[in-house]
Amino acid sequence: MSRADHFTIGLLQHASPIGASREEVHTTFASMAREAAGRGAELIVSQELFGGHYFCQQEEAALLDLAEPIPGPTTQCAASLARELGVEITVSLFEKRAPGLCHNTSVYLGRDGSILGTYRKMHIPDDPRFFEKFYFAPGDRGWQVVDGVAKTGMLVCWDQWYPEAARLTALLGAELIVYPTAIGWYHGETPADRVQQRDAWITMHRAHAIANGCWIAAVNRIGVEADLTFWGSSMVIDPGGVIVAEAPQDAPAVLVHRCDRARIEEMRRGWPFLRDRRVDAYGGITERMLDGTSA
Protein backbone atom coordinates (compact mmCIF):
# COMPACT_ATOMS: atom_id res chain seq x y z
CA MET A 1 0.00 0.00 0.00
CA SER A 2 1.48 3.32 -0.96
CA ARG A 3 1.21 6.06 1.61
CA ALA A 4 -0.41 9.43 1.13
CA ASP A 5 1.89 12.39 0.81
CA HIS A 6 0.71 13.70 4.16
CA PHE A 7 -0.95 12.76 7.42
CA THR A 8 -3.15 14.99 9.55
CA ILE A 9 -2.94 15.03 13.33
CA GLY A 10 -5.23 16.52 15.95
CA LEU A 11 -3.96 17.42 19.42
CA LEU A 12 -6.51 17.86 22.20
CA GLN A 13 -5.49 20.34 24.90
CA HIS A 14 -7.88 20.82 27.79
CA ALA A 15 -8.25 21.04 31.55
CA SER A 16 -8.80 17.87 33.59
CA PRO A 17 -9.76 19.58 36.83
CA ILE A 18 -9.57 18.18 40.33
CA GLY A 19 -13.03 16.89 41.16
CA ALA A 20 -14.10 16.14 37.61
CA SER A 21 -15.04 12.51 37.12
CA ARG A 22 -13.42 10.35 34.47
CA GLU A 23 -16.76 10.26 32.64
CA GLU A 24 -16.97 14.06 32.56
CA VAL A 25 -13.47 14.40 31.17
CA HIS A 26 -14.13 11.66 28.63
CA THR A 27 -17.18 13.59 27.45
CA THR A 28 -15.04 16.70 26.93
CA PHE A 29 -12.46 14.61 25.13
CA ALA A 30 -15.07 13.02 22.85
CA SER A 31 -16.47 16.40 21.92
CA MET A 32 -13.03 17.74 21.03
CA ALA A 33 -12.17 14.54 19.15
CA ARG A 34 -15.29 14.98 17.01
CA GLU A 35 -14.21 18.52 16.19
CA ALA A 36 -10.70 17.35 15.29
CA ALA A 37 -12.03 14.57 13.06
CA GLY A 38 -14.42 17.03 11.43
CA ARG A 39 -11.45 19.20 10.58
CA GLY A 40 -9.62 16.31 8.97
CA ALA A 41 -7.55 14.75 11.74
CA GLU A 42 -6.62 11.15 11.00
CA LEU A 43 -4.71 10.64 14.26
CA ILE A 44 -5.93 12.20 17.49
CA VAL A 45 -3.49 12.58 20.38
CA SER A 46 -4.45 13.03 24.02
CA GLN A 47 -2.47 14.87 26.66
CA GLU A 48 -0.77 12.86 29.42
CA LEU A 49 -3.13 11.09 31.87
CA PHE A 50 -5.88 13.12 30.22
CA GLY A 51 -8.75 11.37 32.00
CA GLY A 52 -8.37 13.15 35.33
CA HIS A 53 -6.35 15.57 37.42
CA TYR A 54 -2.60 15.20 37.77
CA PHE A 55 -2.60 13.15 40.97
CA CYS A 56 1.18 12.88 41.41
CA GLN A 57 1.46 16.08 43.48
CA GLN A 58 1.36 13.88 46.59
CA GLU A 59 2.33 10.34 47.55
CA GLU A 60 -0.87 8.66 48.60
CA ALA A 61 -1.36 4.91 48.26
CA ALA A 62 -5.13 5.30 47.99
CA LEU A 63 -4.63 7.10 44.69
CA LEU A 64 -3.53 3.81 43.18
CA ASP A 65 -7.28 3.20 42.92
CA LEU A 66 -7.20 5.53 39.93
CA ALA A 67 -5.22 2.99 37.92
CA GLU A 68 -7.08 0.90 35.36
CA PRO A 69 -6.36 -2.19 33.28
CA ILE A 70 -5.84 -2.37 29.53
CA PRO A 71 -8.37 -2.84 28.07
CA GLY A 72 -10.35 -0.73 30.51
CA PRO A 73 -12.52 2.36 30.69
CA THR A 74 -10.11 4.67 28.89
CA THR A 75 -9.22 2.37 26.03
CA GLN A 76 -12.91 1.46 25.65
CA CYS A 77 -13.82 5.15 25.40
CA ALA A 78 -11.08 5.70 22.84
CA ALA A 79 -11.92 2.56 20.85
CA SER A 80 -15.51 3.61 20.63
CA LEU A 81 -14.53 7.08 19.41
CA ALA A 82 -12.07 5.62 16.90
CA ARG A 83 -14.81 3.46 15.38
CA GLU A 84 -17.35 6.29 15.43
CA LEU A 85 -15.03 8.79 13.77
CA GLY A 86 -12.94 6.45 11.64
CA VAL A 87 -9.73 7.83 13.10
CA GLU A 88 -6.72 6.56 15.01
CA ILE A 89 -6.31 7.73 18.61
CA THR A 90 -3.52 7.63 21.17
CA VAL A 91 -4.52 7.91 24.81
CA SER A 92 -2.37 8.26 27.89
CA LEU A 93 -3.52 6.52 31.06
CA PHE A 94 -2.55 5.19 34.48
CA GLU A 95 -2.18 1.48 33.84
CA LYS A 96 -2.76 -1.13 36.52
CA ARG A 97 -0.71 -4.08 35.36
CA ALA A 98 -0.82 -6.14 38.57
CA PRO A 99 -1.55 -5.41 42.22
CA GLY A 100 1.14 -2.94 43.28
CA LEU A 101 2.54 -2.57 39.77
CA CYS A 102 1.41 0.39 37.69
CA HIS A 103 2.75 2.28 34.69
CA ASN A 104 2.27 5.57 32.86
CA THR A 105 1.14 4.10 29.57
CA SER A 106 0.11 5.24 26.10
CA VAL A 107 -2.14 3.10 23.96
CA TYR A 108 -2.54 3.52 20.20
CA LEU A 109 -5.95 2.51 18.82
CA GLY A 110 -6.66 1.84 15.16
CA ARG A 111 -9.73 2.92 13.20
CA ASP A 112 -11.49 -0.32 14.15
CA GLY A 113 -10.83 0.25 17.83
CA SER A 114 -8.17 -2.43 18.09
CA ILE A 115 -4.94 -1.79 19.98
CA LEU A 116 -2.11 -1.20 17.52
CA GLY A 117 0.58 -0.42 20.08
CA THR A 118 1.39 0.21 23.72
CA TYR A 119 4.22 2.24 25.21
CA ARG A 120 5.12 2.45 28.89
CA LYS A 121 6.85 5.70 29.84
CA MET A 122 10.54 4.92 30.11
CA HIS A 123 11.91 7.97 31.96
CA ILE A 124 10.11 8.58 35.25
CA PRO A 125 10.60 11.91 37.05
CA ASP A 126 10.53 12.44 40.76
CA ASP A 127 10.53 15.95 42.10
CA PRO A 128 8.43 17.80 44.63
CA ARG A 129 4.91 17.95 43.19
CA PHE A 130 5.83 15.39 40.49
CA PHE A 131 6.20 12.23 42.61
CA GLU A 132 5.95 9.90 39.66
CA LYS A 133 8.41 7.27 40.87
CA PHE A 134 5.92 6.47 43.63
CA TYR A 135 3.18 5.62 41.15
CA PHE A 136 4.84 4.43 37.96
CA ALA A 137 7.28 1.60 37.46
CA PRO A 138 9.72 2.41 34.63
CA GLY A 139 8.60 1.17 31.24
CA ASP A 140 9.83 -2.24 30.13
CA ARG A 141 8.68 -2.29 26.53
CA GLY A 142 11.46 -0.05 25.21
CA TRP A 143 10.95 2.40 22.36
CA GLN A 144 7.88 1.96 20.21
CA VAL A 145 6.80 3.02 16.74
CA VAL A 146 3.27 2.25 15.57
CA ASP A 147 2.66 1.85 11.87
CA GLY A 148 -0.60 3.78 11.57
CA VAL A 149 -1.48 6.72 9.38
CA ALA A 150 2.08 7.72 10.16
CA LYS A 151 4.94 5.78 11.64
CA THR A 152 4.36 7.23 15.07
CA GLY A 153 6.84 7.15 17.93
CA MET A 154 5.17 7.11 21.35
CA LEU A 155 7.14 8.98 24.00
CA VAL A 156 5.66 10.63 27.09
CA CYS A 157 6.45 13.88 28.94
CA TRP A 158 9.73 13.44 30.91
CA ASP A 159 11.11 11.49 27.92
CA GLN A 160 11.15 14.87 26.18
CA TRP A 161 14.36 15.85 28.02
CA TYR A 162 16.27 12.84 26.71
CA PRO A 163 17.81 13.06 23.24
CA GLU A 164 18.44 9.33 23.47
CA ALA A 165 14.70 8.60 23.50
CA ALA A 166 13.96 10.73 20.45
CA ARG A 167 16.96 9.33 18.59
CA LEU A 168 16.10 5.68 19.26
CA THR A 169 12.51 6.30 18.24
CA ALA A 170 13.64 8.02 15.05
CA LEU A 171 15.99 5.12 14.28
CA LEU A 172 12.93 2.87 14.39
CA GLY A 173 11.61 4.88 11.47
CA ALA A 174 9.32 7.38 13.21
CA GLU A 175 7.96 10.06 10.90
CA LEU A 176 6.23 11.65 13.88
CA ILE A 177 6.93 11.49 17.60
CA VAL A 178 4.10 12.37 19.99
CA TYR A 179 4.65 13.53 23.56
CA PRO A 180 1.55 13.53 25.76
CA THR A 181 2.60 15.84 28.59
CA ALA A 182 1.62 17.27 31.97
CA ILE A 183 4.02 20.11 32.69
CA GLY A 184 3.44 23.29 34.59
CA TRP A 185 4.72 25.85 36.99
CA TYR A 186 4.81 25.67 40.74
CA HIS A 187 3.13 28.69 42.25
CA GLY A 188 6.31 29.73 44.05
CA GLU A 189 8.42 30.15 40.93
CA THR A 190 9.59 33.56 39.69
CA PRO A 191 8.40 35.01 36.38
CA ALA A 192 11.94 34.65 34.99
CA ASP A 193 12.04 30.98 35.96
CA ARG A 194 8.68 30.44 34.30
CA VAL A 195 9.88 31.90 31.02
CA GLN A 196 13.09 29.87 31.16
CA GLN A 197 11.27 26.61 31.90
CA ARG A 198 8.65 26.85 29.19
CA ASP A 199 11.23 28.05 26.70
CA ALA A 200 13.55 25.16 27.54
CA TRP A 201 10.66 22.75 27.06
CA ILE A 202 9.89 24.18 23.61
CA THR A 203 13.59 24.20 22.71
CA MET A 204 14.06 20.50 23.49
CA HIS A 205 11.13 19.52 21.28
CA ARG A 206 12.42 21.66 18.44
CA ALA A 207 15.86 20.10 18.81
CA HIS A 208 14.41 16.58 18.57
CA ALA A 209 12.76 17.57 15.29
CA ILE A 210 15.97 19.07 13.92
CA ALA A 211 18.40 16.38 15.05
CA ASN A 212 16.16 13.60 13.76
CA GLY A 213 14.45 15.20 10.78
CA CYS A 214 10.95 14.18 11.82
CA TRP A 215 7.67 15.74 12.94
CA ILE A 216 7.12 16.35 16.64
CA ALA A 217 3.81 16.86 18.47
CA ALA A 218 3.58 17.77 22.16
CA VAL A 219 0.20 17.84 23.90
CA ASN A 220 0.04 19.48 27.32
CA ARG A 221 -2.84 20.19 29.69
CA ILE A 222 -4.05 23.56 30.95
CA GLY A 223 -5.55 24.73 34.21
CA VAL A 224 -4.67 25.17 37.85
CA GLU A 225 -4.53 22.03 39.99
CA ALA A 226 -3.51 22.61 43.62
CA ASP A 227 0.08 23.93 43.51
CA LEU A 228 0.57 23.66 39.76
CA THR A 229 -0.48 25.75 36.78
CA PHE A 230 -0.13 23.73 33.59
CA TRP A 231 1.14 25.84 30.71
CA GLY A 232 -0.65 24.36 27.72
CA SER A 233 1.30 25.48 24.64
CA SER A 234 0.68 22.24 22.77
CA MET A 235 2.52 22.38 19.48
CA VAL A 236 3.38 20.77 16.18
CA ILE A 237 6.97 21.15 14.96
CA ASP A 238 8.15 20.41 11.45
CA PRO A 239 11.33 18.44 10.63
CA GLY A 240 13.24 21.71 10.30
CA GLY A 241 12.43 22.69 13.87
CA VAL A 242 9.81 25.27 12.94
CA ILE A 243 6.72 25.51 15.17
CA VAL A 244 3.89 25.29 12.64
CA ALA A 245 0.94 25.13 15.04
CA GLU A 246 0.73 26.27 18.65
CA ALA A 247 -2.04 26.33 21.25
CA PRO A 248 -2.52 29.01 23.92
CA GLN A 249 -1.11 28.66 27.43
CA ASP A 250 -4.43 28.89 29.23
CA ALA A 251 -7.32 27.86 26.98
CA PRO A 252 -8.54 24.59 25.50
CA ALA A 253 -7.50 23.95 21.91
CA VAL A 254 -8.08 21.48 19.13
CA LEU A 255 -4.87 21.78 17.15
CA VAL A 256 -5.15 20.17 13.72
CA HIS A 257 -2.20 20.14 11.36
CA ARG A 258 -1.44 18.49 8.03
CA CYS A 259 2.09 17.09 8.07
CA ASP A 260 3.73 16.69 4.68
CA ARG A 261 5.95 13.64 4.37
CA ALA A 262 8.11 15.42 1.77
CA ARG A 263 9.38 17.77 4.44
CA ILE A 264 11.13 14.84 6.12
CA GLU A 265 12.95 13.88 2.94
CA GLU A 266 13.76 17.51 2.19
CA MET A 267 15.33 18.19 5.60
CA ARG A 268 17.24 14.92 5.72
CA ARG A 269 18.70 15.52 2.26
CA GLY A 270 19.71 19.05 3.13
CA TRP A 271 21.20 18.11 6.47
CA PRO A 272 22.05 14.38 6.29
CA PHE A 273 22.82 13.93 9.96
CA LEU A 274 21.90 10.26 10.03
CA ARG A 275 24.53 9.55 7.39
CA ASP A 276 27.38 10.88 9.51
CA ARG A 277 26.61 9.44 12.94
CA ARG A 278 29.69 7.94 14.63
CA VAL A 279 28.04 4.70 15.67
CA ASP A 280 31.52 3.29 16.38
CA ALA A 281 32.04 5.89 19.11
CA TYR A 282 28.71 6.08 20.93
CA GLY A 283 29.12 3.07 23.23
CA GLY A 284 29.57 5.26 26.31
CA ILE A 285 25.95 6.39 26.06
CA THR A 286 24.97 3.27 27.99
CA GLU A 287 27.06 4.37 30.98
CA ARG A 288 25.73 6.48 33.83
CA MET A 289 28.85 8.67 33.87
CA LEU A 290 32.29 8.33 32.31
CA ASP A 291 35.59 8.41 34.17
CA GLY A 292 38.76 9.98 32.83
CA THR A 293 39.09 12.73 30.24
CA SER A 294 38.30 10.89 27.02
CA ALA A 295 35.97 8.19 25.76
Next chain:
Amino acid sequence: MSRADHFTIGLLQHASPIGASREEVHTTFASMAREAAGRGAELIVSQELFGGHYFCQQEEAALLDLAEPIPGPTTQCAASLARELGVEITVSLFEKRAPGLCHNTSVYLGRDGSILGTYRKMHIPDDPRFFEKFYFAPGDRGWQVVDGVAKTGMLVCWDQWYPEAARLTALLGAELIVYPTAIGWYHGETPADRVQQRDAWITMHRAHAIANGCWIAAVNRIGVEADLTFWGSSMVIDPGGVIVAEAPQDAPAVLVHRCDRARIEEMRRGWPFLRDRRVDAYGGITERMLDGTSA
Protein backbone atom coordinates in the same frame (compact mmCIF):
# COMPACT_ATOMS: atom_id res chain seq x y z
CA MET B 1 43.17 22.66 44.57
CA SER B 2 39.71 24.08 45.05
CA ARG B 3 38.17 25.68 42.02
CA ALA B 4 36.93 29.23 41.76
CA ASP B 5 33.18 29.71 41.74
CA HIS B 6 33.35 30.83 38.12
CA PHE B 7 35.43 30.77 34.95
CA THR B 8 35.58 33.48 32.32
CA ILE B 9 35.70 32.69 28.62
CA GLY B 10 36.45 34.86 25.61
CA LEU B 11 35.18 33.96 22.13
CA LEU B 12 36.90 35.57 19.15
CA GLN B 13 34.62 36.07 16.14
CA HIS B 14 36.20 37.60 13.03
CA ALA B 15 36.59 37.33 9.28
CA SER B 16 39.36 35.18 7.81
CA PRO B 17 39.06 36.44 4.24
CA ILE B 18 40.20 34.74 1.08
CA GLY B 19 43.60 36.15 0.22
CA ALA B 20 44.62 37.01 3.77
CA SER B 21 47.81 35.24 4.83
CA ARG B 22 47.96 33.08 7.94
CA GLU B 23 50.25 35.70 9.51
CA GLU B 24 47.74 38.48 8.87
CA VAL B 25 44.92 36.50 10.45
CA HIS B 26 47.12 35.52 13.38
CA THR B 27 47.83 39.21 13.96
CA THR B 28 44.10 39.95 14.08
CA PHE B 29 43.59 36.99 16.42
CA ALA B 30 46.39 38.14 18.74
CA SER B 31 44.96 41.62 18.96
CA MET B 32 41.51 40.28 19.84
CA ALA B 33 42.99 37.81 22.31
CA ARG B 34 44.75 40.68 24.12
CA GLU B 35 41.45 42.51 24.37
CA ALA B 36 39.70 39.40 25.72
CA ALA B 37 42.43 38.81 28.31
CA GLY B 38 42.29 42.46 29.30
CA ARG B 39 38.58 42.02 29.95
CA GLY B 40 39.21 39.03 32.17
CA ALA B 41 39.02 36.02 29.88
CA GLU B 42 40.85 33.01 31.32
CA LEU B 43 40.09 30.73 28.37
CA ILE B 44 40.10 32.10 24.81
CA VAL B 45 38.32 30.12 22.09
CA SER B 46 38.95 30.47 18.36
CA GLN B 47 36.45 29.90 15.59
CA GLU B 48 36.87 26.82 13.37
CA LEU B 49 39.95 26.83 11.11
CA PHE B 50 40.38 30.44 12.16
CA GLY B 51 43.77 30.93 10.50
CA GLY B 52 42.49 31.31 6.96
CA HIS B 53 39.52 31.20 4.62
CA TYR B 54 37.13 28.23 4.63
CA PHE B 55 38.82 26.27 1.84
CA CYS B 56 36.35 23.36 1.72
CA GLN B 57 34.07 24.98 -0.87
CA GLN B 58 35.93 22.99 -3.52
CA GLU B 59 37.80 19.70 -3.76
CA GLU B 60 41.36 20.61 -4.72
CA ALA B 61 44.30 18.44 -3.76
CA ALA B 62 46.67 21.42 -3.84
CA LEU B 63 44.80 22.88 -0.88
CA LEU B 64 46.22 20.10 1.28
CA ASP B 65 49.29 22.37 1.36
CA LEU B 66 47.35 24.45 3.89
CA ALA B 67 47.58 21.65 6.46
CA GLU B 68 50.18 21.97 9.20
CA PRO B 69 51.70 19.70 11.84
CA ILE B 70 51.15 19.88 15.60
CA PRO B 71 53.17 21.59 16.92
CA GLY B 72 53.27 24.01 13.99
CA PRO B 73 52.65 27.63 13.11
CA THR B 74 49.18 27.84 14.67
CA THR B 75 49.97 26.13 17.95
CA GLN B 76 53.18 28.17 18.21
CA CYS B 77 51.22 31.39 17.72
CA ALA B 78 48.70 30.31 20.35
CA ALA B 79 51.36 29.08 22.80
CA SER B 80 53.17 32.37 22.57
CA LEU B 81 49.93 34.28 23.21
CA ALA B 82 49.01 31.98 26.12
CA ARG B 83 52.35 32.69 27.80
CA GLU B 84 52.19 36.42 27.06
CA LEU B 85 48.66 36.80 28.42
CA GLY B 86 48.66 34.11 31.09
CA VAL B 87 45.52 32.53 29.63
CA GLU B 88 44.43 29.20 28.21
CA ILE B 89 43.59 29.08 24.48
CA THR B 90 41.87 26.59 22.20
CA VAL B 91 42.66 26.86 18.50
CA SER B 92 41.10 25.04 15.57
CA LEU B 93 43.39 24.09 12.70
CA PHE B 94 43.89 21.90 9.63
CA GLU B 95 46.18 19.18 10.96
CA LYS B 96 48.63 17.32 8.74
CA ARG B 97 49.15 14.04 10.56
CA ALA B 98 50.92 12.16 7.77
CA PRO B 99 51.20 12.54 4.00
CA GLY B 100 47.66 12.15 2.71
CA LEU B 101 46.13 12.04 6.21
CA CYS B 102 44.71 15.24 7.61
CA HIS B 103 42.20 16.14 10.33
CA ASN B 104 40.10 19.06 11.51
CA THR B 105 41.67 19.42 14.92
CA SER B 106 41.34 21.54 18.04
CA VAL B 107 44.29 22.03 20.37
CA TYR B 108 44.00 23.27 23.93
CA LEU B 109 47.02 25.20 25.24
CA GLY B 110 47.72 25.89 28.89
CA ARG B 111 48.99 29.14 30.38
CA ASP B 112 52.57 27.98 29.92
CA GLY B 113 52.00 27.25 26.24
CA SER B 114 51.99 23.48 26.67
CA ILE B 115 49.41 21.33 24.94
CA LEU B 116 46.81 20.16 27.46
CA GLY B 117 44.53 18.38 25.02
CA THR B 118 43.80 17.58 21.38
CA TYR B 119 40.46 16.74 19.75
CA ARG B 120 39.94 15.61 16.18
CA LYS B 121 36.52 16.46 14.79
CA MET B 122 34.47 13.28 14.93
CA HIS B 123 31.50 14.11 12.67
CA ILE B 124 32.58 15.20 9.21
CA PRO B 125 30.03 16.82 6.87
CA ASP B 126 30.00 16.59 3.12
CA ASP B 127 27.63 18.78 1.19
CA PRO B 128 28.02 21.07 -1.78
CA ARG B 129 30.31 23.90 -0.65
CA PHE B 130 31.24 21.97 2.51
CA PHE B 131 33.34 19.17 1.04
CA GLU B 132 34.94 18.25 4.31
CA LYS B 133 35.14 14.51 3.78
CA PHE B 134 37.67 15.20 1.03
CA TYR B 135 40.02 16.99 3.43
CA PHE B 136 39.45 15.56 6.88
CA ALA B 137 39.66 11.98 8.07
CA PRO B 138 37.16 11.34 10.88
CA GLY B 139 38.58 11.87 14.34
CA ASP B 140 40.01 8.84 16.12
CA ARG B 141 40.60 10.24 19.60
CA GLY B 142 36.97 10.08 20.69
CA TRP B 143 35.40 12.63 23.01
CA GLN B 144 37.71 14.86 24.98
CA VAL B 145 37.46 16.95 28.11
CA VAL B 146 40.42 19.11 29.15
CA ASP B 147 40.86 19.92 32.81
CA GLY B 148 41.80 23.59 32.52
CA VAL B 149 40.19 26.64 34.08
CA ALA B 150 37.01 24.67 33.40
CA LYS B 151 36.47 21.06 32.50
CA THR B 152 36.11 21.87 28.83
CA GLY B 153 34.64 19.56 26.22
CA MET B 154 36.08 20.10 22.75
CA LEU B 155 33.58 19.55 19.96
CA VAL B 156 33.68 21.17 16.51
CA CYS B 157 30.98 22.53 14.17
CA TRP B 158 29.11 19.58 12.57
CA ASP B 159 29.29 17.80 15.95
CA GLN B 160 26.74 20.41 17.06
CA TRP B 161 23.94 18.51 15.31
CA TYR B 162 24.58 15.32 17.28
CA PRO B 163 23.09 15.01 20.75
CA GLU B 164 25.29 11.95 21.24
CA ALA B 165 28.45 14.06 21.06
CA ALA B 166 27.25 16.58 23.62
CA ARG B 167 25.98 13.84 25.94
CA LEU B 168 29.19 11.81 25.85
CA THR B 169 31.23 14.94 26.47
CA ALA B 170 28.98 15.90 29.38
CA LEU B 171 29.29 12.39 30.82
CA LEU B 172 33.05 12.97 30.89
CA GLY B 173 32.36 15.79 33.30
CA ALA B 174 32.36 18.81 30.99
CA GLU B 175 31.28 22.03 32.69
CA LEU B 176 31.61 23.81 29.36
CA ILE B 177 31.49 22.54 25.77
CA VAL B 178 33.07 24.71 23.07
CA TYR B 179 32.10 24.49 19.40
CA PRO B 180 34.48 26.30 17.00
CA THR B 181 32.33 26.64 13.91
CA ALA B 182 32.26 27.74 10.26
CA ILE B 183 28.64 27.87 9.23
CA GLY B 184 26.95 30.13 6.74
CA TRP B 185 24.42 30.59 4.01
CA TYR B 186 24.77 29.73 0.37
CA HIS B 187 23.93 32.73 -1.78
CA GLY B 188 21.08 30.89 -3.47
CA GLU B 189 19.05 30.25 -0.33
CA THR B 190 15.77 32.00 0.37
CA PRO B 191 15.34 34.43 3.26
CA ALA B 192 12.98 31.96 4.95
CA ASP B 193 15.55 29.17 4.67
CA ARG B 194 18.18 31.44 6.14
CA VAL B 195 16.08 32.20 9.18
CA GLN B 196 15.22 28.52 9.65
CA GLN B 197 18.84 27.41 9.36
CA ARG B 198 20.35 29.90 11.79
CA ASP B 199 17.49 29.35 14.21
CA ALA B 200 17.94 25.57 14.07
CA TRP B 201 21.65 26.04 14.76
CA ILE B 202 20.93 28.16 17.83
CA THR B 203 18.23 25.74 18.99
CA MET B 204 20.54 22.73 18.92
CA HIS B 205 23.16 24.49 21.04
CA ARG B 206 20.53 25.55 23.54
CA ALA B 207 19.20 22.00 23.71
CA HIS B 208 22.68 20.64 24.45
CA ALA B 209 22.92 23.06 27.38
CA ILE B 210 19.48 22.08 28.70
CA ALA B 211 19.75 18.33 28.25
CA ASN B 212 23.19 18.20 29.84
CA GLY B 213 23.06 21.04 32.35
CA CYS B 214 26.33 22.59 31.25
CA TRP B 215 27.64 25.78 29.65
CA ILE B 216 27.88 25.94 25.86
CA ALA B 217 30.00 28.29 23.74
CA ALA B 218 29.79 28.42 19.94
CA VAL B 219 32.27 30.54 17.96
CA ASN B 220 31.48 31.20 14.31
CA ARG B 221 33.19 33.28 11.65
CA ILE B 222 31.78 36.23 9.72
CA GLY B 223 32.27 37.52 6.20
CA VAL B 224 31.61 36.55 2.61
CA GLU B 225 33.87 33.90 1.08
CA ALA B 226 33.02 32.94 -2.51
CA ASP B 227 29.53 31.36 -2.38
CA LEU B 228 29.10 31.50 1.40
CA THR B 229 28.17 34.21 3.87
CA PHE B 230 29.09 33.13 7.38
CA TRP B 231 26.50 34.19 9.91
CA GLY B 232 28.59 34.95 13.01
CA SER B 233 26.17 34.92 15.96
CA SER B 234 28.74 33.43 18.34
CA MET B 235 27.10 32.83 21.66
CA VAL B 236 27.38 31.70 25.26
CA ILE B 237 24.48 29.66 26.65
CA ASP B 238 23.93 28.92 30.32
CA PRO B 239 22.98 25.47 31.70
CA GLY B 240 19.32 26.46 31.58
CA GLY B 241 19.46 27.08 27.83
CA VAL B 242 19.45 30.86 28.11
CA ILE B 243 21.62 32.80 25.65
CA VAL B 244 23.59 35.08 27.97
CA ALA B 245 25.97 36.62 25.41
CA GLU B 246 25.60 36.91 21.65
CA ALA B 247 27.70 38.44 18.89
CA PRO B 248 26.36 40.15 15.77
CA GLN B 249 25.87 38.31 12.49
CA ASP B 250 28.20 40.47 10.44
CA ALA B 251 30.79 42.20 12.60
CA PRO B 252 33.85 41.06 14.55
CA ALA B 253 33.29 40.52 18.25
CA VAL B 254 35.24 39.73 21.39
CA LEU B 255 32.61 38.02 23.52
CA VAL B 256 33.68 37.73 27.16
CA HIS B 257 31.44 36.04 29.69
CA ARG B 258 31.82 34.97 33.31
CA CYS B 259 30.29 31.52 33.77
CA ASP B 260 29.15 30.68 37.29
CA ARG B 261 29.70 27.08 38.32
CA ALA B 262 26.75 27.25 40.71
CA ARG B 263 24.38 27.50 37.75
CA ILE B 264 25.33 23.93 36.74
CA GLU B 265 24.48 22.56 40.18
CA GLU B 266 21.29 24.62 40.32
CA MET B 267 19.96 23.38 36.97
CA ARG B 268 20.93 19.76 37.57
CA ARG B 269 19.21 19.77 40.96
CA GLY B 270 16.07 21.33 39.57
CA TRP B 271 15.93 19.05 36.56
CA PRO B 272 17.92 15.93 37.46
CA PHE B 273 17.97 14.44 33.99
CA LEU B 274 21.21 12.53 34.51
CA ARG B 275 19.64 10.66 37.43
CA ASP B 276 16.86 9.20 35.33
CA ARG B 277 18.66 8.13 32.16
CA ARG B 278 17.65 4.63 30.97
CA VAL B 279 21.17 3.38 30.41
CA ASP B 280 19.76 -0.15 30.22
CA ALA B 281 17.75 0.79 27.13
CA TYR B 282 20.12 2.94 25.07
CA GLY B 283 22.11 0.17 23.37
CA GLY B 284 20.48 0.80 20.00
CA ILE B 285 22.23 4.18 19.78
CA THR B 286 25.25 2.38 18.36
CA GLU B 287 23.21 1.16 15.38
CA ARG B 288 22.89 3.03 12.10
CA MET B 289 19.14 2.33 11.93
CA LEU B 290 16.84 -0.04 13.76
CA ASP B 291 14.59 -2.62 12.17
CA GLY B 292 11.15 -3.51 13.45
CA THR B 293 8.78 -1.41 15.52
CA SER B 294 10.38 -1.56 18.96
CA ALA B 295 13.84 -1.55 20.48
